[in-house]
Amino acid sequence: MVAPPDNDVLWARSLHHTHDGSPALLGVSLGVRDGEILAVQGPRGSGKTTLLRCLSGQTVPDEGEVWFNSAPVHTMSGPARERLRRDRFAWIDPGPSLVPELTAWENAALPLLLRGTPHRAAKAAALEWLERLDIGACAGRRPRALLQAQRQRVAVARALAAQPAVLFADEPTAALHTADGRQVLRTLTSAARSHRLTVVLATHDAEVAALADRTVALLDGRRVTSVTATEPEGRDTCSLSV
């Protein structure tokens, strides 16, 4: 095993992965620099989610290597990967996955509480991010009393409050209307820049990818030079070269 370059917080080499025999990644390599917002852009089924799962230690690739800050993630034990995800990473799903029994602030504070952050500090951080995302007034409500867009903002607040080394955002605004989505993305990217968070953002949308510092394009499980389609099914308009 060769250790990754020092300036890459995450580094992946030649990732291959199949789901029940269907290929999802066919030799993807990439580096993510410390503090950058990297978009992973591609149409539906191009392997974005699988790539983010491999990078974040949720999935161990069939072949290839993933390194985080010079530590090999692909050879870590299951409990070590879980600790890494809990302590250093945050994840935003396309749809809000909140704990229904907890209020909005308790959901947003949960990663901090699981890490052992004192209750008062975790609550303060959660409330601060809920305010920044314009849902401070909803802090005491449970998910079922919130609109879908409000629930997604809670999920974004939960990821930002955790102050992760790397935030993985998988189509984070897919469930939001355009204007809502833009506002949430602006908050996410400006928070990432002001707090020097590293963000890996999966999207099919070129406009969303344009908010990132750099884009890696995927098509059918491989890196390509560019993806021009904004349609999820727009495979015809993608260019393949690498």
Ligand SMILES: Nc1ncnc2c1ncn2[C@@H]1O[C@H](COP(=O)(O)OP(=O)(O)OP(=O)(O)O)[C@@H](O)[C@H]1O
């Ligand atoms: N759990 C699974 N079981 C079987 N096949 C899967 C599974 N997850 C993904 N796949 C397949 O692997 C390929 C890559 O899927 P992946 O979800 O990584 O792509 P994606 O670019 O994130 O797509 P989308 O934008 O639709 O989420 C697709 O062909 C998909 O059908």
